Amino acid sequence: MDRLKRTTFILFLMLVASLLPLGGHASSPEVGTGNGKVRDHQGNGDTTHKANYTKKAFPVLSFDYKNVRTPFEISLWVLLASLMKLGFHLIPRVSNIVPESCLLIVVGLLIGGLIKLVGEDPPVLSSKVFFFYLLPPIILDAGYFLPMRPFTENLGTILMFAVVGTLWNAFFIGGALYGVCQLEGDYLGKVELLSCLLFGSVVSAVDPVAVLAVFEEIHINELLHILVFGESLLNDAVTVVLYHLFEEFSSVGTITVTDVFLGIVCFLVVSLGGIMVGAMYGILAAFTSRFTSHTRVIEPLFVFVYSYLAYLSAEVFHLSGIMALIACGAVMRPYVEANISHKSHTTIKYFLKMWSSVSDTLIFIFLGVSTVAGKHNWNWTFVIATVVLCLVARVLGVIGLTLVINKFRIVKLTTKDQFIIAYGGLRGAIAFSLIYLLDENHFARKDMFLTAIITVIFFTVFVQGMTIRPLVDLLAVKKKQETKRSINEEIHTQFLDHLLTGIEDICGHYGHHHWKDKLNRFNKKYVKKCLIAGERSKEPQLIAFYHKMEFKQAIELVESGGGSKLPSAMPSTVSMQNIQPKKPSQERALPQVSKAREEEIRKILRTNLQKTRLRLRSYNRHTLVADPDEDGWNEFLIKRKRMKDLEKMSHVNNYLTVPAPPPDSPTIARARLASDPQAWVIKPVTGDIPTIKVELASPQSPESVSVVDEFKKSSYEQEDEDGDGLVMKATSLVAKKDETGEDDKEPQQRLQRCLSDPGPSAEDEEDEPFLP
Amino acid sequence: MGSFQSLPFDHHYRTLSKKTGFSLEQIGILHNRFKQLSLNEETLRRDDFNKVQDLKDNPIRSQIVEAFFDRRNFQKDGVGSMEEIGFEEFLTVMSYFRAPALHTTEEQREEIRRAKLRFLFNMHDTDNDGTITLEEYRHVVEELLSRSGSLGKETAKGIADAAMLEVASISVGHMAPDEFYEGITFEDFLKILKELEIETRMNIRFLNMDTTVLCK
Numbered sequence: 001m002d003r004l005k006r007t008t009f010i011l012f013l014m015l016v017a018s019l020l021p022l023g024g025h026a027s028s029p030e031v032g033t034g035n036g037k038v039r040d041h042q043g044n045g046d047t048t049h050k051a052n053y054t055k056k057a058f059p060v061l062s063f064d065y066k067n068v069r070t071p072f073e074i075s076l077w078v079l080l081a082s083l084m085k086l087g088f089h090l091i092p093r094v095s096n097i098v099p100e101s102c103l104l105i106v107v108g109l110l111i112g113g114l115i116k117l118v119g120e121d122p123p124v125l126s127s128k129v130f131f132f133y134l135l136p137p138i139i140l141d142a143g144y145f146l147p148m149r150p151f152t153e154n155l156g157t158i159l160m161f162a163v164v165g166t167l168w169n170a171f172f173i174g175g176a177l178y179g180v181c182q183l184e185g186d187y188l189g190k191v192e193l194l195s196c197l198l199f200g201s202v203v204s205a206v207d208p209v210a211v212l213a214v215f216e217e218i219h220i221n222e223l224l225h226i227l228v229f230g231e232s233l234l235n236d237a238v239t240v241v242l243y244h245l246f247e248e249f250s251s252v253g254t255i256t257v258t259d260v261f262l263g264i265v266c267f268l269v270v271s272l273g274g275i276m277v278g279a280m281y282g283i284l285a286a287f288t289s290r291f292t293s294h295t296r297v298i299e300p301l302f303v304f305v306y307s308y309l310a311y312l313s314a315e316v317f318h319l320s321g322i323m324a325l326i327a328c329g330a331v332m333r334p335y336v337e338a339n340i341s342h343k344s345h346t347t348i349k350y351f352l353k354m355w356s357s358v359s360d361t362l363i364f365i366f367l368g369v370s371t372v373a374g375k376h377n378w379n380w381t382f383v384i385a386t387v388v389l390c391l392v393a394r395v396l397g398v399i400g401l402t403l404v405i406n407k408f409r410i411v412k413l414t415t416k417d418q419f420i421i422a423y424g425g426l427r428g429a430i431a432f433s434l435i436y437l438l439d440e441n442h443f444a445r446k447d448m449f450l451t452a453i454i455t456v457i458f459f460t461v462f463v464q465g466m467t468i469r470p471l472v473d474l475l476a477v478k479k480k481q482e483t484k485r486s487i488n489e490e491i492h493t494q495f496l497d498h499l500l501t502g503i504e505d506i507c508g509h510y511g512h513h514h515w516k517d518k519l520n521r522f523n524k525k526y527v528k529k530c531l532i533a534g535e536r537s538k539e540p541q542l543i544a545f546y547h548k549m550e551f552k553q554a555i556e557l558v559e560s561g562g563g564s565k566l567p568s569a570m571p572s573t574v575s576m577q578n579i580q581p582k583k584p585s586q587e588r589a590l591p592q593v594s595k596a597r598e599e600e601i602r603k604i605l606r607t608n609l610q611k612t613r614l615r616l617r618s619y620n621r622h623t624l625v626a627d628p629d630e631d632g633w634n635e636f637l638i639k640r641k642r643m644k645d646l647e648k649m650s651h652v653n654n655y656l657t658v659p660a661p662p663p664d665s666p667t668i669a670r671a672r673l674a675s676d677p678q679a680w681v682i683k684p685v686t687g688d689i690p691t692i693k694v695e696l697a698s699p700q701s702p703e704s705v706s707v708v709d710e711f712k713k714s715s716y717e718q719e720d721e722d723g724d725g726l727v728m729k730a731t732s733l734v735a736k737k738d739e740t741g742e743d744d745k746e747p748q749q750r751l752q753r754c755l756s757d758p759g760p761s762a763e764d765e766e767d768e769p770f771l772p
Numbered sequence: 773m774g775s776f777q778s779l780p781f782d783h784h785y786r787t788l789s790k791k792t793g794f795s796l797e798q799i800g801i802l803h804n805r806f807k808q809l810s811l812n813e814e815t816l817r818r819d820d821f822n823k824v825q826d827l828k829d830n831p832i833r834s835q836i837v838e839a840f841f842d843r844r845n846f847q848k849d850g851v852g853s854m855e856e857i858g859f860e861e862f863l864t865v866m867s868y869f870r871a872p873a874l875h876t877t878e879e880q881r882e883e884i885r886r887a888k889l890r891f892l893f894n895m896h897d898t899d900n901d902g903t904i905t906l907e908e909y910r911h912v913v914e915e916l917l918s919r920s921g922s923l924g925k926e927t928a929k930g931i932a933d934a935a936m937l938e939v940a941s942i943s944v945g946h947m948a949p950d951e952f953y954e955g956i957t958f959e960d961f962l963k964i965l966k967e968l969e970i971e972t973r974m975n976i977r978f979l980n981m982d983t984t985v986l987c988k
Binding site: 489495507508517540542543546600601 | 802808809824830836866895913916917927938965968973
C-alpha cells in the first residue's frame with residue numbers, strides 16, 4: 001500500500017509539472033494572436049473580396065488561447081491547489097510532522113522557482129485578488145461557524161489582546177526598529193519614524209488564516225483556541241486604522257495630537273461601523289430567509305451574497321471588512337438556520353468549507369510563489385531585528401496583559417495558557433498584502449519591508465507552526481474534548497444559566513449572566529418573531545437540541561445498517577423499560593387517545609420533525625463529519641423512530657428483539673427503494689397480543705395502497721380511527737411491491753407504517769404520512 | 773473602602789471568611805444585601821425572596837429559593853429544610869458559587885467540583901433519598917421548559933426519559949429487561965457531568981464594591 005501511495009504521489013507531481021509550462025506559456029501571447037490574425041484576415045478576405053474568393057482550407061482545428069487565457073489560468077491554479085491538498089493526505093507521515101501551510105509554501109516556492117526557470121515571470125499575489133476573492137471565504141467560514149458561547153464569555157479578554165495587544169506590538173516594534181535603524185546609520189538611517197511605525201503596525205497583527213491553518217491541526221482546548229483566533233479576527237480594526245493613519249501621514253510627515261485623537265475616533269468608527277454594517281446585512285439575510293420556503297434552491301445564495309455585500313460595503317467606507325463579515329455571519333446564523341431546509345444548511349456548510357479550503361491553499365501557494373517573484377532587498381540587520389522584536393514584543397505583551405486581565409477574570413489564565421497564546425501569534429498573508437499595497441514613492445524601502453515581512457511570516461509559520469504541536473504535547477496543554485454533547489450536559493448547561501442568573505439577581509448586582517438573560521429574553525420576545533418563519537420561532541433551545549439529537553441518532557442507525565439494535569455508540573441493553581417506574585400493566589392496553597390530543601400531536605409532528613437540523617459541533621476544515629446519504633434521511637428517520645417506539649411500548653416487550661431484516665435480501669432492499677416513504681419491518685406473530693393497527697390511507701402514496709390490494713393473501717382487519725387513516729395495522733400480508741413482481745416468501749406479519757413521529761410519548765402510536 | 777458596622781461584627785466576619793473563603797469586603801457587601809432582603813431582620817424567609825424582581829422571570833425560581841433553605845447545603849448530614857435562615861447560611865450557599873483560586877492542585881479542584889455538583893444534585897433530589905428518580909428529573913426538565921406552553925410539556929417528558937436512559941446506559945451499561953434503574957446516584961451524576969467542567973462554569977463574580985444601592 002505504501003508503494004502505491006508513493007507512485008500515486010509521483011504521478012500527481014508529474015501531472016502538476018506538466019501543467020506548469022502551460023501556466024508559464026500563458027504569458028506569451030504570440031501563439032494566440034498569430035492565429036487570430038490569420039482568421040481576421042480570412043474573414044476580411046471573405047467579405048471584401050468576394051469575387052476573388054480563393055478557397056483556403058477550412059480550419060478544422062485552431063488554437064486560440066488568448067480568449068480563454070484568464071479563466072484557464074485561474075482554473076489551473078485552483079486545480080493545482082486542490083491536487084496539492086490531495087497529495088498531502090496521501091502521505092500521512094509528512095503531514096503529521098509538518099503542518100499543511102508549510103508544505104504549501106514550499107510547493108509555492110518550488111513552483112515559483114520552476115516558472116522562473118522556464119523564463120516567465122511568476123505572478124505575484126495581487127492585493128486586490130487577495131482581499132476581494134481569497135480572504136472573504138475564509139473569514140465568512142470562520143464567522144458563520146464561530147462558537148458564540150465561548151466567544152462571548154471571553155470577549156473582554158479577546159478585546160484586550162486584540163486592541164491593546166496589537167497597539168502595544170505596533171508601537172514597540174515600530175519604535176524599536178526606528179531606534180535600530182538610527183543606530184545602524186548609513187543605509188538604514190534614512191528610514192523615517194512613520195515608515196517604521198507603519199511597518200510595525202502591519203507586522204504585529206496576528207493573522208487569522210495562519211492561525212486557523214495551524215491551530216486546526218493541534219486540537220487544543222476551546223478556550224485557548226477562541227482566544228487566539230478571536231484576537232486574530234478582531235485586531236483587523238486596529239490594523240486598518242493604524243495602516244491608514246500612518247499611510248496618510250507618511251506623505252505629510254508629521255503627526256499632531258489632533259491626529260492621534262482623530263485616530264482613536266477613527267478606530268471606534270471603523271470597528272463599530274463595521275460591526276453595524278455586518279449586523280444590518282445579517283438581519284436582512286435572516287429576514288429574507290423567512291420567505292424562502294418555496295424557493296429552497298437559492299437559499300444558500302442569499303447567505304453568501306449578503307455576506308459578501310457586507311464585506312464590500314464595509315470596504316467602501318474603509319471600515320473593517322473582516323469585522324463586518326464576522327458580525328454578518330454570527331448575527332444571521334441562528335435565524336437563518338431555523339428557516340432554511342436541511343439541504344440548504346448542508347450546502348452552505350460544504351460550500352463555505354470548500355471555498356475557504358481552496359482559498360487557504362491558494363494563499364499559501366501564492367505566498368511561496370511571490371517570495372520567488374518579488375523584488376527583494378535583504379538587509380541582515382533589519383530582518384533579524386524584525387524577527388527578534390516580533391517575538392519579544394509578543395511575549396512581553398501577553399505577559400503584561402494577562403497580569404491585568406487576570407484581575408477581572410473568574411477563571412484565570414495560567415502560565416501555560418500564556419505561553420500558547422504568545423506562541424500562537426502567527427503572521428500571514430494579510431501582512432504581506434498590506435505591505436505590497438504600499439506606494440513605492442512614499443516608502444523608499446518597500447522592498448526591504450517586503451523581505452522582512454516574508455521572513456517573519458516564514459519564521460512564524462515554519463518554526464512556530466511546526467514546533468507548536470510537540471510543545472503542546474510536552475506541556476500537556478488540555479486538548480479539545482472530542483466527546484459529543486449529551487442531552488444531560490445540555491440540560492445542565494441551561495439549568496446552570498438560569499441558576500447563575502438567579503444567584504446574581506439575589507446577590508443584587510447585574511453581572512454577565514443577568515445581561516445575557518435579558519438579551520435572550522428580548523431575542524425570544526421580539527426578534528425571533530420577526531425573523532423566523534412560522535412556529536419555529538417559539539421553539540426553546542433545549543427542545544431544538546433534543547430534536548437534533550434524535551435526528552442524529554436516526555442517521556447513525558441508518559449508517560449502522562438499519563439493524564434493530566442501537567448503534568455501537570451505546571453498547572448497552574438499557575432501554576426505556578428499565579427506567580420506567582413499575583406501573584400496573586393494565587394501563588398498557590390499546591391506548592385510547594382523545595381527538596384533541598391526537599390533533600396536538602399531529603401538529604407537533606408536522607412542525608417539529610421537518611425542521612430538525614444537524615449542527616456542526618467542532619470547527620475543523622479537514623475532517624467534516626461524514627454525512628450519510630442525505631436523500632433518504634426521511635426514510636431512515638422513519639425506521640429509527642419505529643425502532644425506538646417499539647422499544648418503548650411495554651406491551652410489546654417480547655418484540656424488543658425484533659430481528660433485523662436480513663441485510664442482503666434483495667427483495668427487501670428493492671422494497672425499501674421502491675416504496676419511499678414507506679419502510680418495512682418483520683414482526684413475529686403472536687396471536688393474543690393486542691396489536692396496534694395501522695392502515696395506510698394517504699392519497700399521497702397510492703402505490704402503497706395498491707400494493708396492499710394487489711398482494712393480499714389473507715384478509716386483514718381495518719380499523720379506522722377518526723376517519724383520518726392514521727391507524728397502525730398489523731397485517732398478515734406478504735405485501736411488498738417489487739419491480740420484478742417477485743413475491744416474498746416470508747410468512748410473517750409485517751407492520752406497514754408510514755410515519756413521522758418526533759416525540760417519545762410512550763402511550764401514543766399515532767402516525768401520519770410523512771409529508772416531504 | 774468598606775466600612776464595617778462595629779467591632780463585634782469584625783470578629784464574626786473573620787470566622788465566616790475562614791469558613792467560606794470570601795474576603796472581608798465581600799462578606800460586608802453580602803451582609804448588606806442580606807439586610808436589604810430581610811428588611812434588617814436577623815433571618816431571611818422564603819417570602820423575602822419575592823423582593824427580587826428579576827427572579828420572577830426565572831423558570832427555576834422555586835428551586836433556587838428552596839436551595840437556600842435546604843439543610844443539606846449547610847451541614848454535612850443535614851436533612852430536611854428550614855423555615856428561615858441566618859446570614860451564615862446565606863453566605864454558605866453563596867460560597868458554592870465562588871471560583872477556585874488561581875493556584876489549586878488537582879485534588880483541590882476535584883474537591884471543589886464535587887462540592888458544586890453536590891449542590892446541584894441536592895437541588896434536583898427534592899425528596900432527600902439520595903437518588904434523582906425519573907419523576908424528579910422530569911420535574912426538572914418541565915420547569916426548565918415551563919415557559920414554552922403545551923409544547924414544552926409534551927417534549928419535556930421525552931427529554932427527561934432520553935436523559936435518564938443516557939445516564940443509565942453510561943453508569944450501568946447492561947441491564948436485563950427485568951431490572952429497574954432506581955435513579956441517578958451522586959456517583960452517576962458526577963460521571964455524566966464530568967465533561968462540563970463545573971468548577972470553571974458554576975461561578976459568579978463577587979464584587980469588592982458595594983453595588984447594592986445601585987441595583988434592586
